[in-house]
Structure formats: structure tokens, C-alpha cells
Amino acid sequence: MGKASVHWFRHGLRLHDNPALLESIMACEKFYAIFIVDEDATEPMGYNRMQYLTESLRNLDAQLRALGGQLYVMKGEPTVIFKILHAEAGMARLTLEQDCDATWDKHDKVVRRLCEQLGVEVVEKMSNTLWEPSKIIEANGGEPPHSYEMFMVSASDIPLQVTIRRGRRAVAKPRSGKMSSYGELTDELAAKIGKELGYYPENNELTAFEGGETAALALLQERLKVEEDAFRDGYILPNQVNPDILGPSLSMSAAIRFGCLSVRKFYWEIQEIYFRLHRRL
Incomplete structure (x- = not known):
């Protein structure tokens, strides 16, 4: 079985300026793009927000299909899913956008430990902020700035991150049929994601923004x-x-x-x- 690279989409639901995604498709025999619905880690959200997320996933899947791949939306605990991907798909590399939220850091540490045990390479890239938070903290003497003025002083000598071009390399379709996933993200299925998690419109809301x-x-x-x-x-x-x-x-x-x-x-x-x-x- 060839070695597979898995990119875990979380808050970076895009193809442009996504360094972790580009890292994932380099030097791999198979590529899996996944999004995990983890009810234990997902913060509470209303129907409109869930609708925006659903539209974003549908759009991301459409773009990946245009490149020869697809998005797999999976429901469950990430470590369980990654064990399956390692056993059934030969996952050798996991890439993801690093999240600076302390809540996610706790969950990510568990994932890192699992990958270390499985011998899976983990690649994390920061692309959801203008400055890397760790560098701001370091420049502020090891503590987060407590005011905007302190932040600007800390950031004054740190160069801003630049964007990267959108990758256009074709991605291969995953061939494993034994993953605990929704499978293909069709329009019909995407419309069900919110309802399966208990999200329903309350008053026939009209969303202000289109996701994706x-x-x-x-x-x-x-x-x-x-x-x-x-x-x-x-x-x-x-x-x-x-x-x-x-x-x-x-x-x-x-x-x-x-x-x-x-x-x-x-x-x-x-x-x-x-x-x-x-x-x-």
C-alpha cells in the first residue's frame, strides 16, 4: 500500500494561501482531504453559522473535484479516524493549519501523541494570522500582550507573513471504502449535515452571507x-x-x-x- 498524505481542513477552508495543503500534496502517492465533525470539540453554533459551514464544505469539495480529488467529511473523534486512516489508507503524513486558540491546542496535543506512536509525520503551518502568535509572545518577553499598544510594539520588528500562490497540482482520489465517513459530499448529503447534528432553522432565516x-x-x-x-x-x-x-x-x-x-x-x-x-x- 502506498504512503498517503492527509490534509485536515479545519478553519482554513480554502485552496489559496494554504501552505499546509501544499505541503500535504508534495511527494505523496495518495492524497486525502478531510474535514472532521467532532461534536465534543466543536463549539456551539446557530443554524446560520452551520449553514455557512455547510456551503463552505460543499464549495471546497467542488473545487477539489475540479482538480481530480474530493473532500471527505467524517464524523467522530479525530484520533479514532486517524487510526483508521493509518490502518486502511496508509497515512504517513498529516498536515493541518495550526490554530492559536488554546481550546484547540489541548485537542491537537492528543493528536500529535497518537501520530508519534503511529510513526506519522505531522506538519503544522500558521496561515490564519498576519503574525505568528508565538513570535509575538517571544518579542513581548514570553507573555501575550495585554493591550493593543503592547501588541504593536511587539510586532514592530517582526516581518508580516506573505501569501503564497494557489496550488494547482492534481490530487488523486482516495480508494479506501472502509473509513468511518459520510463518503462523497453531494448536495443532498451536505444539506443533511446540519440536521444530523441537531441544527434546524427556527424562523425560516435568510442567511446574510454565502459560504465558500x-x-x-x-x-x-x-x-x-x-x-x-x-x-x-x-x-x-x-x-x-x-x-x-x-x-x-x-x-x-x-x-x-x-x-x-x-x-x-x-x-x-x-x-x-x-x-x-x-x-x-
Whole structure:
């Protein structure tokens, strides 16, 4: 059985600017893209948030299928799933986006110990923040900054992380049929994910945002037009200066929170527009 590389999608539900994903598809014979629904670790969320997540997973699966692969959505405890992947699929490498949340760190330590016992290489990359939190803490004398001013002082001498190009290498379809998973993420099945976990609409809610990387990148282009007009007219914070109360929301919060949009891409796109319009700076 050939050695397999598994990428564990969590908060980075995108293909662009995903260094852990690119690391996963390098030098492997088989590639598995997975998302785990772990009820014990998943924080409580309402129906709209679950709907956004479901749309994001569906979009991610569609993009992977366009590259020759697919997304496997699995339900259960991560260590149990990884044992199955190791035994049935020959998992030799596990890649994931490192989460700076202390809650996730506790669960990740358990996964790291298991992988060490199984002889599985673990590759973690930080791509959901502008600065690596560990470097900020180190620059602040080993403690997290307790104010924005302290944070800016600590970050002043640390270079910002740059984005990387979106990988286009084809991914092979997993061939194991014995994994404890939902299998293929069809439209019909994706619609059931929320209900299986006990999420139902309460009052026929209409979601304000469409989930998924494709929608997030399209919304980003609309947001950049507004930011560019503001920079050209000589002001910042356009939502406060000229609020469009009746128009569609251009907030990128949901897309960044779920990792459908890289915060680094958002930052550098804004920077590029600003300095293009103010070359003298």
C-alpha cells in the first residue's frame, strides 16, 4: 500500500494561501482531504453559522473535484479516524493549519501523541494570522500582550507573513471504502449535515452571507472596489464615512473566521491598492 498524505481542513477552508495543503500534496502517492465533525470539540453554533459551514464544505469539495480529488467529511473523534486512516489508507503524513486558540491546542496535543506512536509525520503551518502568535509572545518577553499598544510594539520588528500562490497540482482520489465517513459530499448529503447534528432553522432565516472560498473571493473584489474609491477620495473606513445601510453587507468577517478567505491575502490586497494610489509613500 502506498504512503498517503492527509490534509485536515479545519478553519482554513480554502485552496489559496494554504501552505499546509501544499505541503500535504508534495511527494505523496495518495492524497486525502478531510474535514472532521467532532461534536465534543466543536463549539456551539446557530443554524446560520452551520449553514455557512455547510456551503463552505460543499464549495471546497467542488473545487477539489475540479482538480481530480474530493473532500471527505467524517464524523467522530479525530484520533479514532486517524487510526483508521493509518490502518486502511496508509497515512504517513498529516498536515493541518495550526490554530492559536488554546481550546484547540489541548485537542491537537492528543493528536500529535497518537501520530508519534503511529510513526506519522505531522506538519503544522500558521496561515490564519498576519503574525505568528508565538513570535509575538517571544518579542513581548514570553507573555501575550495585554493591550493593543503592547501588541504593536511587539510586532514592530517582526516581518508580516506573505501569501503564497494557489496550488494547482492534481490530487488523486482516495480508494479506501472502509473509513468511518459520510463518503462523497453531494448536495443532498451536505444539506443533511446540519440536521444530523441537531441544527434546524427556527424562523425560516435568510442567511446574510454565502459560504465558500469562491463566494468569499468574489465578495473580496467588491470590497476592494469600495476601499479603492475611499483611498482615491482621501479617507479610510468607508463603511463609517459613507455607510450603505440598505445595500448588501461587504463584511469579510465570516469568510475570514472560517478561513474561506486568507486574512493575509485581504491585507496585502488592501496594501497594494493603497500604495498604487499613493506611490509617493
